[in-house]
Amino acid sequence: MPTEALFGKGHWTREIDELVEASLPFHVKNLPIKKTEILLQALLWQLDRFVPYDAIIELLWGDDPDGGPLYAKNIVAVMIHRLRKRGYNIETWAGIGVRMRSYDKAE
Numbered sequence: 001m002p003t004e005a006l007f008g009k010g011h012w013t014r015e016i017d018e019l020v021e022a023s024l025p026f027h028v029k030n031l032p033i034k035k036t037e038i039l040l041q042a043l044l045w046q047l048d049r050f051v052p053y054d055a056i057i058e059l060l061w062g063d064d065p066d067g068g069p070l071y072a073k074n075i076v077a078v079m080i081h082r083l084r085k086r087g088y089n090i091e092t093w094a095g096i097g098v099r100m101r102s103y104d105k106a107e
Contacts, residue, residue: 035060036079043090043100050097 042051042059056076061068069075080090080098089101 036082039076039079040083040088043088043098047100047102050093050099052097056098 038060039056042056053073053076057068057072060076061072076098077092080092084090090098091101092098
């Protein structure tokens with residue numbers, strides 16, 4: 001399934017062009033966004049819906065001509081583990097994908 005169908009075309013970028021802090025805009029050029037943050041944003045965008053692993057891998061490594069690292073699924077699993085340690089309620093289902101059950105941190 002194409003990532004455009006899940007997340008909408010044009011919503012994802014790996015660079016931030018403008019950042020606003022305390023109502024004072026300042027520009028940041030080529031500030032990379034961590035892949036874990038992209039994953040978190042994707043799960044929030046699809047709250048309470050399963051996101052297939054293939055769609056996550058395409059989202060994170062779509063610009064890679066090889067389709068991402070050899071162990072991309074394992075890398076995603078480590079990212080999910082780290083997000084859970086930070087308190088996010090994320091479920092994984094083998095063969096289906098990943099979903100965030102709540103946008104609030106788990107208590």
